[in-house]
Amino acid sequence: MQYADTDLRSMRYEDLPASVFGPAEKRDDTEQIARPSLTYWHDVWRRFRKNKLAMIGLGFILIMTIACILVPMLSVYSYDGMDYTSMNAAPSWKHLCGADFMGRDLFIRIMYGARISLTIGLVAAAINMVIGVTVGGVSGYCGGYTDIVIMRIVDILSSLPSLLYILLIMLLLGKSLTSVIIALCFTSWTGTARVVRNEVLRLKQSEYVLAARLAGARTPHLLLRHLVPNAMGPIIVSTAFMIPNAIFSEAFLAFLGIGIELPKASWGTLANGGIKDMASYPHLVIFPIIAICLTMFSFNFIGDGLRDALDPRLKH
Amino acid sequence: MRLLDVKNLRTIFHIGVGNVDAVRGISFHVDKGEFLGIVGESGSGKSVTMLSVMGLLPEYASREADQILFDGTELTALTPRQMRGVQGKEIGMVFQDPMTSLNPLYTVGQQIEEPLRIHLGLKKAEARQRALELLDRVEIPDPKTRLKQYPHELSGGMRQRVMIAIAIACEPKMIIADEPTTALDVTIQAQILELLDHLKKNSGSSVVMITHDLGVIASMCTRIIVMYGGLICEEGSAREIFYRPKHPYTWGLLNSVPQIELHKHKKLIPIPGTPPDMISPPAGCPFAPRCRHCMQICRMMPPPETVLPDGHRVFCHLMHPNAPKVEREVNA
Amino acid sequence: MGWYILKRLIAGILSMIVLITVAFFMMHAMPGDPFSVDDNKKVDPAVLDRLRDKYGLTKPIGEQYLDYWGLLLRGDLGISLKPEKQDQTVNSIIAETFPLSAQIGAYAVILSLIVGIPLGILSALRRGKATDLSIMAFATIGISVPTFVIAILLMWLFSSRLGMQISHWEYDFQHYILPVVCLSLGPIAYIARQTRSSMLEALEQDYIRTARAKGVQEWKVIVKHALKNALTPVITYLGPLVAGLLTGSFIIENTFSVPGIGKYFVESVTGRDYSMIMGIVVFFGAFVVVCNLLSDILLAIIDPRVKLDR
Numbered sequence: 001m002q003y004a005d006t007d008l009r010s011m012r013y014e015d016l017p018a019s020v021f022g023p024a025e026k027r028d029d030t031e032q033i034a035r036p037s038l039t040y041w042h043d044v045w046r047r048f049r050k051n052k053l054a055m056i057g058l059g060f061i062l063i064m065t066i067a068c069i070l071v072p073m074l075s076v077y078s079y080d081g082m083d084y085t086s087m088n089a090a091p092s093w094k095h096l097c098g099a100d101f102m103g104r105d106l107f108i109r110i111m112y113g114a115r116i117s118l119t120i121g122l123v124a125a126a127i128n129m130v131i132g133v134t135v136g137g138v139s140g141y142c143g144g145y146t147d148i149v150i151m152r153i154v155d156i157l158s159s160l161p162s163l164l165y166i167l168l169i170m171l172l173l174g175k176s177l178t179s180v181i182i183a184l185c186f187t188s189w190t191g192t193a194r195v196v197r198n199e200v201l202r203l204k205q206s207e208y209v210l211a212a213r214l215a216g217a218r219t220p221h222l223l224l225r226h227l228v229p230n231a232m233g234p235i236i237v238s239t240a241f242m243i244p245n246a247i248f249s250e251a252f253l254a255f256l257g258i259g260i261e262l263p264k265a266s267w268g269t270l271a272n273g274g275i276k277d278m279a280s281y282p283h284l285v286i287f288p289i290i291a292i293c294l295t296m297f298s299f300n301f302i303g304d305g306l307r308d309a310l311d312p313r314l315k316h
Numbered sequence: 317m318r319l320l321d322v323k324n325l326r327t328i329f330h331i332g333v334g335n336v337d338a339v340r341g342i343s344f345h346v347d348k349g350e351f352l353g354i355v356g357e358s359g360s361g362k363s364v365t366m367l368s369v370m371g372l373l374p375e376y377a378s379r380e381a382d383q384i385l386f387d388g389t390e391l392t393a394l395t396p397r398q399m400r401g402v403q404g405k406e407i408g409m410v411f412q413d414p415m416t417s418l419n420p421l422y423t424v425g426q427q428i429e430e431p432l433r434i435h436l437g438l439k440k441a442e443a444r445q446r447a448l449e450l451l452d453r454v455e456i457p458d459p460k461t462r463l464k465q466y467p468h469e470l471s472g473g474m475r476q477r478v479m480i481a482i483a484i485a486c487e488p489k490m491i492i493a494d495e496p497t498t499a500l501d502v503t504i505q506a507q508i509l510e511l512l513d514h515l516k517k518n519s520g521s522s523v524v525m526i527t528h529d530l531g532v533i534a535s536m537c538t539r540i541i542v543m544y545g546g547l548i549c550e551e552g553s554a555r556e557i558f559y560r561p562k563h564p565y566t567w568g569l570l571n572s573v574p575q576i577e578l579h580k581h582k583k584l585i586p587i588p589g590t591p592p593d594m595i596s597p598p599a600g601c602p603f604a605p606r607c608r609h610c611m612q613i614c615r616m617m618p619p620p621e622t623v624l625p626d627g628h629r630v631f632c633h634l635m636h637p638n639a640p641k642v643e644r645e646v647n648a
Numbered sequence: 649m650g651w652y653i654l655k656r657l658i659a660g661i662l663s664m665i666v667l668i669t670v671a672f673f674m675m676h677a678m679p680g681d682p683f684s685v686d687d688n689k690k691v692d693p694a695v696l697d698r699l700r701d702k703y704g705l706t707k708p709i710g711e712q713y714l715d716y717w718g719l720l721l722r723g724d725l726g727i728s729l730k731p732e733k734q735d736q737t738v739n740s741i742i743a744e745t746f747p748l749s750a751q752i753g754a755y756a757v758i759l760s761l762i763v764g765i766p767l768g769i770l771s772a773l774r775r776g777k778a779t780d781l782s783i784m785a786f787a788t789i790g791i792s793v794p795t796f797v798i799a800i801l802l803m804w805l806f807s808s809r810l811g812m813q814i815s816h817w818e819y820d821f822q823h824y825i826l827p828v829v830c831l832s833l834g835p836i837a838y839i840a841r842q843t844r845s846s847m848l849e850a851l852e853q854d855y856i857r858t859a860r861a862k863g864v865q866e867w868k869v870i871v872k873h874a875l876k877n878a879l880t881p882v883i884t885y886l887g888p889l890v891a892g893l894l895t896g897s898f899i900i901e902n903t904f905s906v907p908g909i910g911k912y913f914v915e916s917v918t919g920r921d922y923s924m925i926m927g928i929v930v931f932f933g934a935f936v937v938v939c940n941l942l943s944d945i946l947l948a949i950i951d952p953r954v955k956l957d958r
Contacts, residue, residue, distance in 0.1 A: 013620055018638040020613040024604070156663035163898070164667075164929055167917050168674045248794050255796045256898060256914060271800065278804055285804075289797050296792040304788075372860055396866070404863035411861075416854040420953055421876050431862040466952040482862060 054305020057298035068114035124246035132192025140200030356543035408483030414475035425463035545602025552628035660937035726923035738927035749908035753894035760835035768843025790837025887943030
C-alpha cells in the first residue's frame with residue numbers, strides 16, 4: 001500500500017504501518033554531485049561575467065578598439081588636417097568634440113590618440129608579461145645562484161622610482177612610440193617577475209608537483225603541465241593592471257611634453273595642449289580627459305573583475 | 317547537575333548560493349564535570365553547534381534556539397557585551413589549528429595575559445605571574461623564555477599547549493576543544509589529550525571535545541554525542557556507544573576506526589558515499605542515502621527521538637516497533 | 649636585527665652604484681650636450697667649446713665618470729651647467745628646492761594615512777553596505793583617474809571658477825592645499841583599498857576567533873588583533889609612497905607652479921643639465937633607498953616573523 005506524505009504526517013509515529021518500513025528501492029544518489037561541476041576556466045568566465053562593472057569595462061574597451069580602428073579609416077578628417085575656419089570650434093555635428101587651435105577635428109585626434117594609448121597599453125603589457133614570466137620562471141625554477149643574481153637585479157631595478165629611468169630612456173631614444181614602450185617596459189616587468197617567481201617557488205614545494213615528480217614527470221613537462229596553468233591567475237591579474245599603468249604613464253609623459261612626436265597626439269598630449277586655453281575652450285581638455293578616465297576605469301574594472309574571478313578566495 | 321542545557325538549536329549560514337542549514341534543531345546537555353565527546357565527520361555541524369553556544373558565529377550566520385541555559389544563565393537573552401563576560405571567563409575554547417589560531421604579532425605572554433586582564437582585572441605584573449603559572453600547568457618547559465616568544469617560534473604541540481593555557485586562564489566552568497589534536501603529530505596528539513584529561517580532573521570543569529575520530533575520545537569521554545548532517549544520530553554513555561550502538565551511522569563510524577590489534581585481522585568497513593549537501597538537505601533522515609538499512613520511511617521524515625531505559629537516545633526509524641530487526645555487522 | 653639592517657643597507661648601496669653608473673652613461677650617450685640645445689644656436693661655437701672645456705665635457709668619458717665619483721664621495725654633486733644658474737652648486741639648488749617639496753609631500757603622506765586607513769577600516773566593517781560601496785567607488789576613481797587629470801580639474805575649478813591665483817607660488821594655506829590634496833588622492837584610494845582587503849582577510853583569520861573566544865571587546869578585536877595584522881601591506885607601501893611624495897611630483901609641481909625639486913628635474917632633463925640630472929638622480933635614489941629601508945625596519949618591528957624570512 002502506498003501512502004502520501006500528508007497521510008503519514010497526520011499519523012502518530014507509533015501507528016505508522018509496517019509497509020513503510022520495507023527496504024527502500026536502491027537509489028544511486030550517493031555519489032551524485034548536486035551542482036554541475038565546471039572546469040576552472042569556465043568557472044572563471046562565469047564569475048567574471050557576473051561582475052557587471054567588469055563587463056561594462058570590457059564592452060567599453062571593445063567598442064573603443066573597434067572605433068579607433070574604423071573611425072579614422074572612414075572619417076573625412078585626418079589627425080593633422082587643419083581647417084582655419086573652425087579654429088577652437090565648440091562641439092557640433094560637424095566636429096563632434098570640437099576642434100583645436102589649428103582647426104583640427106578633436107574627435108578624430110582622440111581616436112588616433114586611442115590607437116596610440118591602446119597600442120602602448122597592450123604592447124607594454126604583453127612585453128612586460130613575456131619578460132616577467134621568463135625571468136621570474138627561470139629564477140624560481142632554477143633557484144640557487146641564478147635565483148639570487150636575478151632577484152638582486154630585480155631588487156636594484158625596482159628600488160628606484162621607474163620615472164627616473166623612463167625620463168632618461170626617453171631622452172636617450174628620442175620621442176617616438178617605440179621609445180615610449182621601451183621606456184615603460186624597462187622596469188615594469190620586475191613586479192610580474194616577482195609574482196611569477198613566488199608562484200613557481202610555492203608550486204615547486206606543493207605536494208601535487210612533488211607527486212607528479214615522483215610519478216616520473218620530466219622537468220619541462222612538469223613546468224608546462226602544472227606550474228604554468230597554476231601561476232596563470234596572478235600573471236593575468238598583474239598583466240591586466242599593467243595596461244592601465246602603461247596608458248597612465250604614457251599620458252603622464254605626454255603631459256610633460258616628452259611623449260611621442262607631434263603632430264600625432266596621444267591623450268596626454270591633447271590634454272596638455274588644451275590646458276593653456278582651458279578657461280575659454282574647456283572642450284579641448286575635457287574630451288581627452290574623459291577618454292583617459294573612461295579607459296582607465298574600464299581597465300581597472302576588468303583587472304578587479306579578473307582578480308576576483310581567478311581567485312575567489314580574494315573576493316571580498 | 318546540568319551545566320549547559322540546549323533545546324532545539326538551529327544555525328543557518330546565509331551564503332551566496334543559498335542557505336546552509338548547518339544545525340537543524342538539536343537538543344543536548346553537558347553535565348558538570350563531565351567529559352563529553354561530540355563525534356561526526358566534517359560538515360556534520362559538530363563545530364558549528366559549539367560555536368553557536370559560544371556566540372562565535374560569523375556575521376553571515378544566524379542562530380535560533382528555544383533555550384541555551386548555561387549555569388543558570390540564558391545565553392540567548394544576553395547582549396553581545398554580556399556574552400563577552402561568558403566567553404573566555406565561563407567557557408574557554410581550544411581550536412583545531414594551533415598554527416593559525418594564535419595572533420602572529422603578539423608574544424605568547426601577551427596572548428595569555430589578555431583574558432586575565434579583561435576578566436579578572438589583573439595588573440600587568442600579576443597577569444604575567446599568572447601566565448607563568450599557566451604555562452607551567454600546561455607543562456611547557458622553561459616558561460619564562462616561552463612567555464617572551466612569538467607563536468612562530470614554537471612547535472605545533474607547544475602552540476596547542478599555549479591555546480589550552482589561554483582557554484583555562486580564567487578557570488572556566490566549561491572548556492570546548494574543537495578538534496584540538498587533528499593538526500598535530502600522532503605522538504603529540506596523545507600528550508595533548510592526556511593534558512586535557514589531567515586538567516579536567518584537577519579543575520573539575522566540564523570538557524566538550526569535538527572530533528571526527530572516535531579513537532581519540534574512546535578512553536576519556538564519559539558521554540558521546542554522534543552527529544550527522546546537522547542532526548544528532550545517537551547519544552549515550554561512552555560504554556553504550558561503543559558496546560551497544562543503535563544507529564547505523566554509529567556502526568559505520570565504529571567499523572571504520574583502525575585498530576592496532578594485528579592478530580585479529582579486522583577489516584575496515586568504510587561508509588559508502590559522501591555527506592549530504594546541506595544547501596538542500598534530504599527531507600528524511602540525513603543518513604538515509606548512505607544507509608544500507610534504508611527504509612521507505614527514512615526518505616520521508618526525519619526520525620524522532622527514541623529514549624532507551626538507560627538514557628541512551630537514538631534518532632533512527634529502525635527503533636520503531638514495526639521496523640525490521642537489524643543487527644550491526646561487525647568487522648571480522 | 650642589526651644584520652638585517654646591514655644587509656639591506658649594502659643592497660641599497662649596490663643599487664645606488666648601479667643606478668649612478670647606468671644614469672651617467674645613459675645621459676652621456678644622449679645626442680647633444682647642455683650647450684648644443686636650441687637656445688644656444690646664436691652663440692659663437694668657440695664660446696660653447698670654452699664652456700665645454702670649463703665643465704670638463706671634453707675629457708674622455710671614463711675620466712669624467714671617475715671624476716664624478718671623486719666628487720660624489722666628497723658629498724659634492726657638482727655645479728649646474730646652465731649659464732643662467734650662474735655656477736650654482738647642485739647641492740645648493742637641492743637645498744633650496746627640496747624643503748618645499750618635502751613639506752608638501754609630508755602633508756600629503758599624513759593626509760593619505762589619516763584618511764585612507766580609517767576609510768579602509770570603515771569599508772571593511774560595513775562590507776557590502778552603502779558606506780562600503782561609496783568608499784570603494786571613491787577609491788576606484790582615485791586609482792583610475794590620473795593625477796594630472798585631477799590637477800587639471802582642481803586648477804580649473806579654483807582658478808577659473810573661484811578666481812584663485814595659481815600661476816605663481818605663495819607660501820600660504822591656499823597654495824598648499826591644492827597640491828597636497830592632489831598628491832594624496834591616489835595614495836588615499838590605494839591605502840583605503842589595501843586596508844579594506846587586508847582587514848577583511850585578517851578578520852577571517854582563526855586568531856580573530858580566538859580573540860573573540862577570549863571575550864575581547866569588539867573594538868579591541870578590530871584594532872589590536874585585526875588592524876595590526878592588516879597594516880603590514882600598507883607599511884610595505886609606505887616606503888615608496890613617502891619617497892615618491894617627498895621628492896615631489898613632477899606634474900603637480902609643474903601644474904601648480906610650486907618651486908620644488910620636481911619642477912627643477914623636468915627643467916634640467918629637457919635642458920640636458922648633466923650635473924643637475926645626475927644630482928637629482930643620486931639624491932632621489934638615496935632617498936628612496938633610505939625610505940624603503942625604514943619601512944622594512946618598521947615592518948620588522950611590527951611583524952616578528954619578518955626577521956626570519958630573509
